[in-house]
Amino acid sequence: MLRVGLTGGIGSGKSTVCDLFAELGMPIVDADVIARQLVAPGQPALTKLAEVFGLSIIEQDGSLNRALLRQLAFSDLLNKQKLDAIMHPLIYAEIETQIANLQTAYCIMAIPLLLETQKKHAVDRVLVVDCPPFIQLKRVIARDNVSTEQAEAIIALQAARETRLAAADDVIDNSASQTGLAEQVKSLHNSYLLLATSGIT
């Protein structure tokens, strides 16, 4: 199974691209979805987080207080490291479990922080969804109703566009319309099928 790690900055269009691969019948193993499932009410990871960060991160109804956890993690580097030390091994273990059950020629592993978390070795190819930061900003502000400052701060914390492009085996240019996107995805889909059958990664 050819493992394609899909990454890109906030609002670059990762979900949009994943939907297009899914329309072609390809499985998407999504680190964000897995992370959310891992901290659902009653899950062991949530208990572990409460042990480390305090019971106040769990709401009355048993769900995670994401805003508080985010605030704790981003205000103190040690907290961020503790959070990553709990969540990353669980996320990667679940990714492997899901992949082990797949039968397709290739799969898309959507891992937003693939390059930030140094897990590049777990994938055969790095596919970067790319667009200039000013377009990221515009789309994030329109989608999430956040201020320009908040969106800029998140982008500044992530890997730089140049770093991502330097690590990419394949790039999808999402600076223009979504029509062009479908064509790029179809073309990559054909390349991945060829690569998977040739055994060359």
Ligand code: ATP
């Ligand atoms: P995040 O990092 O926050 O998970 P993402 O990388 O998955 O974001 P998307 O959610 O796919 O990005 O796209 C961000 C926003 O921009 C969405 O509202 C989406 O509909 C819109 N968008 C994506 N691609 C395009 C495009 N080519 N043209 C116009 N709007 C787009």
